[in-house]
Amino acid sequence: MADPSSYRPKTGEIPADPGVYRFRDPHGRVIYVGKAKSLRQRLNSYFANPATLLPKTYAMVHAAASVEWTIVGSELEALQLEYTWIKEFAPRYNLAFRDDKTYPYLAVSMGEKYPRVQVLRGERRKGTRYFGPYTAGAIRETMDTLLRVFPVRSCSAGVLRRAEQSGRPCLLGYIDKCSAPCVGRVTPEEHRRLAEDFCAFMGGEAKRFIGGLEKRMAAAVAELDYETAAKLRDDIIAMRKVFERNAVVLAEDTDADVFAVEEDELEAAVQVFHVRGGRIRGQRGWVVEKVEDTTPAGLVTHLLAQVYGEQSETDGRLPREVLVPVLPEDAEQLTAWLSALRGARVTLRVPQRGDKAALLETVHENAVQALRLHKSRRAGDITTRSLALQELQEALELPEAPLRIECFDISHVQGTNVVGSMVVVEDGLAKKSEYRRFSVTGDAARDDTAAMHDVLTRRFRSYLADRELPVDERGKFAYPPNLVVVDGGQPQVTAAVRALAELGIGEEVRVIGLAKRLEEVWLPEGDFPVILPRASQGLYLLQRIRDEAHRFAITFHRQKRGKSMTASLLDEIPGLGPARKKALLAHFGSLKRLRAASLAELAEAPGVGPALAGAIHARFHGLGTAGLGTAGDGGLPDLPGGADAAGEPAGETVPAINYSTGEILDS
Incomplete structure (x- = not known):
């Protein structure tokens, strides 16, 4: 065992x-x-x-x-x-589903006087609409959920006859899961409309019905009828659950192979789902090394040749469709070749919408996970890590293996919210407790090289300060790394080397750059980059470190950018602090509604008096300092550039307002 x-x-x-x-x-x-x-x-x-x-x-x-x-x-x-x-x-430890039954369908017998919802297997019946297939547990839950919203008859013919003869509905009628047409609670026409709505919902019109229930729920809340609103809320949740996407069961005549690829600069993870008879019958996945300058279309061509190249013309395993994420450049020739192998027509295409596009998305999610798992396991292998450090030592002519590597990256959007990141790798493993991030401002933020110079200067100035302390008082960064990696080419390397030289430690720390496009390693003293083999473990390690530094920088940049984007015109209004801003936005629901509010509506908001309401109104409607006095007594300056707060050109005639009382004066 x-x-x-x-x-x-x-x-x-x-x-x-x-x-x-x-x-x-x-x-x-x-x-x-x-x-x-x-x-x-x-x-x-x-x-x-x-x-x-x-x-x-x-x-x-x-x-x-x-x-x-x-x-x-x-x-x-x-x-x-x-x-x-x-x-x-047929796994031996699975007990359920090992019979020979067919898949169950949800069926509506529209051919009867009172259409009936039921679960059916086997041959299809005339006058009956089918939805599915489902698993046994899922179909009962689906049917039970929908009968709450569409109370269509689900009883047998015998139960229906007894109810008609006795004048009393069955249990489902008493618990409101049947509209009870058998005793006249609804007319046959009304019941048929319920059945048609049931079929429309199952046929793909869920948004219409869910939207109607949401409006009814909002109306119930407005009338303070919370009991009804809660019931409608539960119905909405149930309907959404029923209608969630199902990309793993397609039409019964679907025979297809679905390919998806997730790639980085060096490798690509491939996933293939084999669909036969509308079911996923098999799955394959592997990771391939990319050839330099391989395009996505070229990669797809290579994969199709690899998968189908060894199959004979009489194999018979080729599907009718091959679904790919992008069409190869020689799609017509590949289609003809696949058709010849199959002995019948094969369609090669990219699904754009519907169940097949959803399935392609699912296959791609598996490819993403496969590449992540491959990188994780390779990084965790001590033999691989040791080989990577040895290769870097030899390729970069280092005196010893780079047991501590620090990598730096700069992130910004068109020169705004410039940040830097530092990630640390010791013995080939990330040491996240020593990651650091830097905000770059002023003249240092003018371009990437200036920002890189600033970040390296700050990091190693700290190193020099710590080095002067007693040994037992030194911090984590009192010792230099064996190797510094910067994201970029020769300009970034030059900026980093200059920063270290200015601090007097240019000879202590080795600096290299890793350029993303061709994965070139740039050295300070060379006019040409060092090209590591594509399959080199040392290159894989540098790539992982660079990508981690980039991820860390991007995360910090997005946080900083998000904070700057939350700043609004409200921040510039004297007397409007954080608590009042929060209360205002909660009262109006959004900045758009606040902008459109009248002076009287603003004055009604909690914590806002006539004077503050006037200041807010002026800021949003471009009234400048009319009637406000000076900035020292609570007034606002004119907006720069001759434009109002909405960005429209100023110059229109606006009414004068007494901001102490809120009264609109004659112009």
Whole structure:
């Protein structure tokens, strides 16, 4: 029996998304398929204390040798994919769904006098509309949910006859899950309209019905009828859950292979879902090394040749459709080649909308996760890390392996909100407790090289100050790194070297730059870059460090930019502090409504008197200092540039206002 700890994935490697997981034995056979709302939470439960596991679960995790997972968009998709793969693989530890039943459908018998909602399998009946398929549990829940909103008859013919003869409805009629046409509560025409609305909702018109319920809920709240509003709220939640996307079950005649790619500068993760008969019958994934200057279209061409190149013309496994994220440049020739292999027409296309586009998105989500997992596992391998540091030492001619590397990056948008980041890697692993970020202002923010010079100067000035302290009082940055990496080419490297030279430590610290486009390594003393092999572990390490510095800088830049964007015209109004600004926005709901408010409406807001209301009104409507006096007594200066607060040209005639009383005076 295998030890579960030998194949247990790290918690951080498992996504928290909904999905389906598969345990495989040492021979690669699927022995268990399960679904989860959160893959991370569910899979971690299998590797808990063995004494807490059920006997069947204990036996399964010890019989398995590996676990893999597939991300989907919702719980409903996870249900569907679990059902499909249990049917496909017949895992020995799965008990449910191992019969030979067909998929159940939600059916509405529109051919009857009183249309009936029911669950049907097998052959389709004339005059009946079908929706689905669903899994057994999901279809009952869906039907029960919708009968709350569309109380269509769901009873059998015998129950209907007894109710008509006795004049009393069945239980569903008493609990308002049936409109009871059998006893005349609604006319046959009204009941048929309910059934038609049910079919319209299931056919894709959910937004219309949900929007109607939202309006009714808002009206109930306005009338303080909270009981009705709460019921409508629950109906809306239920309908949204029923109508959530389902990208893993397509039309029964769908035969397709769906490709998706997630790539960086060096590698690409590929995922392929094989759909046959509308069901995902298989999944493949792998990571490939990219050739220099490979375009997305060229990468797709390479993948199709790799996947289908070894199949014979009589193989018969090619699908009718091949769905890709981008069309290859030689799409016509590839289509002809695939059609010849299959012996029938094959369509090669990019889905733009509908279920197939949703499925392509799901496949891409799995490719993103696969590349992230590949990088994480490679970074955590001590042998790989040691090889990467050794390669860097040799390629850069360093006296010793760079056990401590610091990487710097600059981020801004057109010269605004300029920030810098520093990330630290020790022995090939990120040391997040020593990450630092820098705000760059003044003359240092004029361009990237000036900002880089400023950031390096500040970081190593701190190093020099710490170095003078007693050993037991020194901080984390009292020791220089073995290698400094800057994001950029020769200009950024020159700026960094100049900063170190000005501090008198230019000979102590080695500086290189990593240019993103071709992944070139720039040295201070060379006119040409050093080109590391594409498969070099040293290049992979530099790339990961650079990307982490970029991520850290972007995060800080977005935070800073977000704070600056929240500043508004309200900040410039004397007497309007944070508490009053918050109360004003809460009262009007948005800055747009506040801008459109009249003087009287502003004065009615909590904490706003006539004088402050006048100041706010003037600021939004470009009244300048009319009737306000000077800035010293609460007035506002004229807006710069001869424009009002809304950005429109000034110069229109505006009324004079007495801001102490709010009275509008004659012009």
